[in-house]
Amino acid sequence: DIVMTQSPDSLAVSLGERATITCRSSQNLFYSFNNKNYLAWYQHKSGQRPKLLLYWSSTRASGVPDRFSGSGSGTDFTLTISRLQPEDVAVYFCQQYYSTPRTFGQGTKVEVK
Amino acid sequence: QLQLVQSGSEVKKPGASVKVSCKGSGYTFAGYKMHWLRHVPGQGLQWMGAMNPESGGTNYAQRLKGRVTMTSDTALNTAFMELRRLEPDDTAVYYCAISWTLEDGIFNFWGQGTLVSVS
DSSP states (O other): OOOEEEEOSEEEEOTTSOEEEEEEESSOOEETTTTEEOEEEEEEOTTSOOEEEEETTTEEOTTOOTTEEEEEETTEEEEEESSOOGGGOEEEEEEEOSSSSOEEOOOEEEEEO | OOEEEEOOOEEEOTTOOEEEEEEEESSOGGGSOEEEEEEETTTEEEEEEEEOTTTOOEEEOGGGTTTEEEEEETTTTEEEEEEOSOOGGGOEEEEEEEOOSSOTTOOOEEOOOEEEEEO
């Protein structure tokens, strides 16, 4: 199984400031035949269902604000929230869909400082 | 609009079984694999497996093989996940999810979740 490791486990950021989360996979998630990284990011608010934010490492899902961006390739990826808003308080997960079983990072809790 | 609506919370004793349902609407139910995932407190999200409603084919996570069965009733547009021989560590919120018009494994639609408590 591909192991996904996120850091940090939690972070506190002032409103309007940048939050950065990293995700590392134990195997390469880049598929050369289509030049794509099989990596997604989700936002999970307490008591709600997870919400897809980004896929193919950097493609925003429908309706996701442009303050959310993703980067990285191969085994190292980053989720950036450029200007933290109160509604961004949540746990964020990375997930690989390169192979089965699909696996997730342990989650990063983002709070307001 | 596309919706996945799950059955309600369950409380079970260790050793019992639970069956969670997930009714799809607003899309072609048989056209998309139904995935099941769970959020275990302190352990994050875990993919449990998936089933193809059209063929009935399934793919289960190794850790759950022998305890989980995923089925569907296409006439009812409903998928089911049964977990047997429940243990306290199975306490979690269980979700169904699909990859609608995206690569399989990109979960862009989720059910609301079903809390299963085992104690």
